[in-house]
Amino acid sequence: MMTGKSVKSVAKAVGEYQYPWQEKLARYKDELSKGVWGYWELGAWKRLGISARHRACLRKVVLVAGEDWTYDPERKEMKTKRKGHKCDRIVAQNRATTAELMQKMPQMLADYRKRRWEKKMNEEDAKAEKN
Template structure:
């Protein structure tokens, strides 16, 4: 008998020590609107619950072992490295130069052929005019 009464008192203390259910039910609409506030009809409206009270309610909820669905989704971390851009792309430029230098004899031959063809076409055009 005494064990049951102690257990019921402990349960009552635990329930009323952290009245999360009542607080969450009370501020459910307000918490779902965002962390800082929301736009309504073109005007910014701050939340009716202060950030301090919201943070305390969040902490109590998480300490009680329940989930907190009202946090916004986290953004992806930036992957941009610090430093100078020319230091980062120098190796790519060197690799590209090596590749282009291997193609250089063919590129020169193509250039010479195009130049020769242009010259021949111009000479043919002059000869046909005369």
């Protein structure tokens, strides 16, 4: 009879201790809601009462248990602008501009030859009028 009672008490103790994270979460609830790293109070920075390592451990256990963790800060929008060296971007722009200009090159040369020919004809006409 005695062993049956002791087994029940042990089972009850194990059953109660199955979710120790709930006790920790209840104990640090107000601390966790103040921020991730700390908070400003009366113009002074105060760190949290729970360390970052223990906070991360508690967070992991809560998430593994299938509960919601609402104490993380909101995620910022991801940057769409890619990093890199400015010289690489400029080289790419220059190559694109050069390719575009090479498409227009035959017309540009024809216009240049036409202008030069007209200038030469005007000079010859001016010389002919002087004489």
